[in-house]
Amino acid sequence: MEKIQIKIQRIDKKFSDIELPAYATPGSSGLDLRAAVEDLLIIEKGKVALVPTNLRAEIPEGYEIQIRPRSGLAANHGIGVLNSPGTIDSDYRGEIKVILFNFGDSDFVINRGDRIAQMVISKVYYADILETEELNESVRGEGGFGHTGSK
Numbered sequence: 001m002e003k004i005q006i007k008i009q010r011i012d013k014k015f016s017d018i019e020l021p022a023y024a025t026p027g028s029s030g031l032d033l034r035a036a037v038e039d040l041l042i043i044e045k046g047k048v049a050l051v052p053t054n055l056r057a058e059i060p061e062g063y064e065i066q067i068r069p070r071s072g073l074a075a076n077h078g079i080g081v082l083n084s085p086g087t088i089d090s091d092y093r094g095e096i097k098v099i100l101f102n103f104g105d106s107d108f109v110i111n112r113g114d115r116i117a118q119m120v121i122s123k124v125y126y127a128d129i130l131e132t133e134e135l136n137e138s139v140r141g142e143g144g145f146g147h148t149g150s151k
């Protein structure tokens, strides 16, 4: 198994009791991320919330963090990550925030330290963009958006 190190800094000491991101089981893909809110935060139905984590990261070059929803929150409460997967760039040193959206039909309460999303560490490939006059032929060609049938 390939492992990398990611440095994480807590921004405000008053949230030091909140656990750092962690894998729930040894085989989990994502590290659960906790809400750094004073007491609680309510996301009204149909509303978006920018949830603080109190964390900043130093990600090695060539990697990114993806912020993904937790399926339990989605299936049971209609809570999703609006920009999923959220992108945390390796050169970002600001606070990691989670953009939650309440797709459910009732308001949702987030308590201090609740696990609200998960971080998946991914490799990033960097490309040189080459402008060209011609692209090669392919079986699909320009067909898209259901071209192969919708079911």
Ligand SMILES: O=c1ccn([C@H]2C[C@H](O)[C@@H](COP(=O)(O)OP(=O)(O)OP(=O)(O)O)O2)c(=O)[nH]1
Binding pocket: 067, 083, 086, 087, 088, 089, 090, 092, 095, 096, 097, 098, 099
């Ligand atoms: O869910 C997210 C998504 C992004 N970010 C932070 C880290 C990321 O590196 C930065 C920029 O994100 P992105 O590139 O997705 O947003 P943008 O609208 O393109 O902003 P920018 O112009 O700063 O790149 O914002 C978060 O904290 N949470």
Ligand SMILES: [Mg+2]
Binding pocket: none
């Ligand atoms: Mg950007």
